[in-house]
Amino acid sequence: MRTVSDRNSPYRRGVNISARTLNRTYLRRQLLLDDVALTVPEAVGHLVAVQAQEVDAPYVGLWTRLPGFTHERLTAALEDRSVVRGGLLRGTQHLTTGADYRWLRPLLRAGMGAAGLSAFRKQIAGLELDDIAAAAAAALAGRTMTRPQLAKALGERFPGRESIALAWAAQHQLSLIHPPPSGIWRRRGHVHVALATDWLGGPLSSSPSPEELVRRYLASCGPATAADLQAWSGLRRQRPVLDSMRLRVYRDATGRELYDLPELELADPDLPAPVRFLPDFDNAVLSHADRGRIILSDADRAVVCPGYSIVRPTFLVDGFVAGTWSIRPGALEVVAFRDLPDAAAVHAEALRLLAFLQLPDGTEVRVRTA
Known part of the structure; x- marks a missing residue:
């Protein structure tokens, strides 16, 4: 099989895919077409990351995808650390498996730059972000704190600075988990934070693979364009990664190239699709630059x-x-x-x-x- 970097190959030119085929394929990969018996960690792992901006949203998102799902199943996964909550795709709160967080967070963090810190630029002007991160890491070592507690500790370390801005800067720089009781059904209140290395009991990946990100994205959201991958992940300039991989390429009705894993099949466009209710911010709605497939x-x-x-x-x-x-x-x-x-x-x-x-x-x- 040729790689898609060979732009003159018939494989590269691809075949057309109808909007309805694209829809049914996407629903199947999002676990919204068929009833599939998966554990909560298996489902979260398949989806890569489940939107969790609103506390109750991932509960509804998994309920609509997993037959027989109950609130207790996700709560148990958060408590036993097989599933964790933290800032991931596009810098927003998501659930992912503990195993996936180890490589996903470093990969996304590397492409994040200073995005998300503009609102606090004046409050932290003159300070080194590394110094803020080091102070926060020292305060959090071996313990869980609420965000206000972390802010208070950083305010004492950097007197005269707005403490909440320091806490947000630390969260931007460090890999932090938001452990229970944060993220539990109907639970409101201060967000808890812990160092990911402490919560997961080991280091994060030092060489995360962008190719793994592409494979996992396409398995749950493909076929998709390079712009779709960017819209989902928040990472820019991923076209070279796509072009370096052995991927199948389709074309949609407008002629855009849609990348896909060669071993995955397209769904029958005539398959019936059940009524599904999705929570706010669900990634089924947000995972593509062009949302016409849904x-x-x-x-x-x-x-x-x-x-x-x-x-x-x-x-x-x-x-x-x-x-x-x-x-x-x-x-x-x-x-x-x-x-x-x-x-x-x-x-x-x-x-x-x-x-x-x-x-x-x-x-x-x-x-x-x-």
Whole structure:
């Protein structure tokens, strides 16, 4: 098999792939097409990283993907450290397996640069980031602290500086886990932090593989473009890595090159897709620069992502985002973008979600069209 770096090969030119084939393939790889019996660490490992900006979101995200999932299964995985929570893709909170964190965090950190520190530039001006990191590491060695406790310790070490800015700078520089009780279902309050090397009981990778990142991304999100990989990971200039690997290349309806692992098959475009409810910020919606494989129109996307830091909870009908849902006083409200072909199926799945959310007695499901 030729590598895709041979730009004149027929293998490089690829074959066209329809939008519906792309959708069904993506759903299958996101564990949203079939009921697959996996443990929580196995599912998180397959997905590489599960969005956890909102505390309860990964619970809902795994519930919609794993048959028989319960809150206790994810809580147990966080407590036994087989799954951990920390700043990963795009600098945002994600769950990943403890084993994957060891290579994923160093790889992402190396490509992060100073991104995310601009808001604190004035507060830390004149200080060396390495000095802040060293002071934080010394304070955290062998213990878990809340973020305010870490900020207080750094404020004492660097008097006259805004302590919370110092804590954010330390979190940017260091590999930190947010251990339980942070990240537990319905748990709010101060975020806890611990050194990843302490929490995981060993060092992180000194030579993380970008090729491994590509393989894992394509296994859960492919086929995908180089721009898609960047949108998902936050890492730039990954095209040379893609071109150096033995990958299959397809083309979408616009002629864009979609990379994929050669051993993986495409899904049948005529497969039925069940109704699925996704939490806010779910990576099924965020994992591509072009979200057309799961969101049908720009107008729909504007409702789902109305601002830079807002990604609303959604639901899928026939494999595509068909509307949003939210918790209102006395109701789980489901709002469809347009008339639903099978409103009863949406209502039935919403009732399952209602039970999982453990909302107060008397809460009802309301389904309407915008």
